[in-house]
Amino acid sequence: MSTVHQPEPLVEVLTALREQVMGVNETVISTVDGLLVASDADAVQPESIAALSAATHSLGRRMAQEAGGGELRDVSTRSAGRHVVIQAIGERALLTVLGDDGLDLAGLQREIHSTVEQLAKILEADAPA
Numbered sequence: 459m460s461t462v463h464q465p466e467p468l469v470e471v472l473t474a475l476r477e478q479v480m481g482v483n484e485t486v487i488s489t490v491d492g493l494l495v496a497s498d499a500d501a502v503q504p505e506s507i508a509a510l511s512a513a514t515h516s517l518g519r520r521m522a523q524e525a526g527g528g529e530l531r532d533v534s535t536r537s538a539g540r541h542v543v544i545q546a547i548g549e550r551a552l553l554t555v556l557g558d559d560g561l562d563l564a565g566l567q568r569e570i571h572s573t574v575e576q577l578a579k580i581l582e583a584d585a586p587a
Contacts, residue, residue, distance in 0.1 A: 465495075465496055465580070465584065467580045468487055468495065468496035468577060468580055468581075469496055469497075469498055471573060471576045471577055471580065472485040472487070472496065472497070472498035473498050474573075475555070475569060475570075475573045476498055478565070478569050479557075479561075479562055479565045479566050479569050480560060480561070480562040480565060481541070481557040481558050481559075481560040481561030481562050481566075482555055482556075482557050482561065482566065483501070483556050483557055483558055484497070484498060484499035484500065484501065484502055484507075484555075484556040485497065485498045485499065485553065485554065485555050485556070486498075486499060486502075486504050486507045486508055486511065486553075486554040486556075487508075487547070487551060487552070487553055487554075487577065488507075488508030488509075488511050488512055488551065488552050488554065489508075489512070489550060489551055489552070490512055490515065490516075490546075490549070490550055490551065490552060491512055492508055492509035492510075492511070492512035492513065493508060494508040495508075495551060495581075499556075502556065507554055507556070508552075508554075511544050511552050511554040512552065514533050514535070514544055515530075515533055515544050515546065515552055517533075518530050518532075518533035518544070530546070531545075532544060532545045532546075532570075538559075539558060539559045540556065540557070540558065540559070541555075541556070541557040541558070541559075541561045541563070542554065542555070542556055542557075543555045543557070543566065543570070545570055545574055546574075547574050547577050547578050547581065548578050548581070548582075550581075551577070551578075551581055553570070553573070553574060553577060555570070
Protein backbone atom coordinates (compact mmCIF):
# COMPACT_ATOMS: atom_id res chain seq x y z
CA MET A 459 0.00 0.00 0.00
CA SER A 460 1.24 3.49 -0.74
CA THR A 461 2.45 5.49 2.27
CA VAL A 462 0.34 8.51 1.29
CA HIS A 463 -2.46 9.24 3.79
CA GLN A 464 -5.68 8.16 2.10
CA PRO A 465 -9.39 8.30 2.92
CA GLU A 466 -10.14 4.99 4.63
CA PRO A 467 -13.63 4.38 3.11
CA LEU A 468 -12.21 4.66 -0.41
CA VAL A 469 -9.40 2.21 0.33
CA GLU A 470 -11.90 -0.24 1.83
CA VAL A 471 -13.91 -0.24 -1.41
CA LEU A 472 -10.74 -0.70 -3.47
CA THR A 473 -9.61 -3.59 -1.28
CA ALA A 474 -13.03 -5.24 -1.58
CA LEU A 475 -12.81 -5.09 -5.39
CA ARG A 476 -9.36 -6.72 -5.29
CA GLU A 477 -10.68 -9.46 -3.01
CA GLN A 478 -13.84 -10.08 -5.09
CA VAL A 479 -12.31 -10.27 -8.57
CA MET A 480 -9.56 -12.74 -9.35
CA GLY A 481 -6.55 -11.15 -11.00
CA VAL A 482 -7.07 -7.60 -9.71
CA ASN A 483 -3.70 -6.62 -8.28
CA GLU A 484 -3.85 -2.88 -7.74
CA THR A 485 -6.32 -0.02 -7.95
CA VAL A 486 -5.97 3.75 -8.09
CA ILE A 487 -8.50 6.56 -7.81
CA SER A 488 -7.52 9.86 -9.39
CA THR A 489 -9.07 13.10 -10.48
CA VAL A 490 -9.69 13.57 -14.20
CA ASP A 491 -6.80 16.06 -13.97
CA GLY A 492 -4.43 13.29 -12.89
CA LEU A 493 -4.09 13.91 -9.15
CA LEU A 494 -3.97 10.91 -6.82
CA VAL A 495 -6.99 10.52 -4.52
CA ALA A 496 -6.48 7.03 -3.07
CA SER A 497 -4.89 3.71 -3.96
CA ASP A 498 -4.56 0.07 -3.06
CA ALA A 499 -1.20 -0.49 -4.74
CA ASP A 500 2.16 -2.03 -3.88
CA ALA A 501 4.13 -2.56 -7.09
CA VAL A 502 3.34 0.65 -9.01
CA GLN A 503 3.73 4.34 -8.33
CA PRO A 504 0.13 5.48 -7.71
CA GLU A 505 0.93 9.10 -8.60
CA SER A 506 2.24 8.04 -12.02
CA ILE A 507 -0.74 5.76 -12.64
CA ALA A 508 -3.09 8.62 -11.69
CA ALA A 509 -1.48 11.01 -14.18
CA LEU A 510 -1.33 8.43 -16.98
CA SER A 511 -4.92 7.36 -16.35
CA ALA A 512 -6.17 10.92 -16.77
CA ALA A 513 -4.29 11.31 -20.05
CA THR A 514 -5.45 7.92 -21.32
CA HIS A 515 -9.08 8.60 -20.37
CA SER A 516 -8.98 11.97 -22.10
CA LEU A 517 -7.64 10.41 -25.30
CA GLY A 518 -10.19 7.60 -25.13
CA ARG A 519 -13.03 10.08 -24.71
CA ARG A 520 -11.83 12.07 -27.71
CA MET A 521 -11.50 8.89 -29.80
CA ALA A 522 -15.03 7.82 -28.87
CA GLN A 523 -16.34 11.24 -29.96
CA GLU A 524 -14.47 11.13 -33.26
CA ALA A 525 -15.59 7.57 -33.96
CA GLY A 526 -19.21 8.51 -33.27
CA GLY A 527 -19.48 5.88 -30.57
CA GLY A 528 -21.26 8.03 -28.01
CA GLU A 529 -20.25 8.42 -24.39
CA LEU A 530 -17.06 6.62 -23.33
CA ARG A 531 -17.68 3.70 -20.95
CA ASP A 532 -14.11 2.68 -20.17
CA VAL A 533 -10.62 2.45 -21.59
CA SER A 534 -8.85 -0.91 -21.56
CA THR A 535 -5.24 -1.71 -22.33
CA ARG A 536 -3.79 -5.20 -22.49
CA SER A 537 -0.08 -5.94 -22.62
CA ALA A 538 1.96 -9.06 -22.08
CA GLY A 539 0.90 -10.16 -18.62
CA ARG A 540 -1.05 -7.02 -17.64
CA HIS A 541 -4.51 -5.52 -17.99
CA VAL A 542 -5.37 -1.90 -17.26
CA VAL A 543 -9.00 -0.75 -17.12
CA ILE A 544 -9.91 2.91 -16.56
CA GLN A 545 -13.51 3.71 -15.61
CA ALA A 546 -14.98 7.15 -14.91
CA ILE A 547 -16.43 7.83 -11.47
CA GLY A 548 -18.87 10.59 -12.36
CA GLU A 549 -17.44 13.65 -14.08
CA ARG A 550 -14.46 14.37 -11.81
CA ALA A 551 -12.74 11.10 -10.89
CA LEU A 552 -11.37 7.89 -12.39
CA LEU A 553 -10.93 4.34 -11.17
CA THR A 554 -7.94 2.49 -12.61
CA VAL A 555 -7.78 -1.27 -12.16
CA LEU A 556 -4.52 -3.11 -12.83
CA GLY A 557 -4.74 -6.85 -13.22
CA ASP A 558 -2.51 -9.72 -14.18
CA ASP A 559 -2.93 -11.96 -17.21
CA GLY A 560 -5.45 -14.06 -15.25
CA LEU A 561 -7.79 -11.13 -14.66
CA ASP A 562 -11.42 -12.30 -14.58
CA LEU A 563 -12.75 -9.73 -17.06
CA ALA A 564 -16.34 -10.98 -16.76
CA GLY A 565 -16.12 -10.76 -12.97
CA LEU A 566 -14.66 -7.27 -13.21
CA GLN A 567 -17.49 -6.19 -15.51
CA ARG A 568 -20.02 -7.53 -12.97
CA GLU A 569 -18.40 -5.78 -10.00
CA ILE A 570 -17.06 -2.53 -11.40
CA HIS A 571 -20.40 -0.75 -11.71
CA SER A 572 -21.37 -1.26 -8.06
CA THR A 573 -17.82 -0.34 -7.04
CA VAL A 574 -18.01 2.89 -9.03
CA GLU A 575 -21.39 3.70 -7.45
CA GLN A 576 -19.97 3.18 -3.95
CA LEU A 577 -16.93 5.32 -4.74
CA ALA A 578 -19.10 8.07 -6.24
CA LYS A 579 -21.21 8.24 -3.05
CA ILE A 580 -18.10 8.51 -0.87
CA LEU A 581 -16.50 11.14 -3.09
CA GLU A 582 -19.75 13.12 -3.28
CA ALA A 583 -20.05 13.12 0.52
CA ASP A 584 -16.48 14.44 0.81
CA ALA A 585 -16.90 17.14 -1.84
CA PRO A 586 -16.93 20.72 -0.59
CA ALA A 587 -20.39 22.28 -0.56
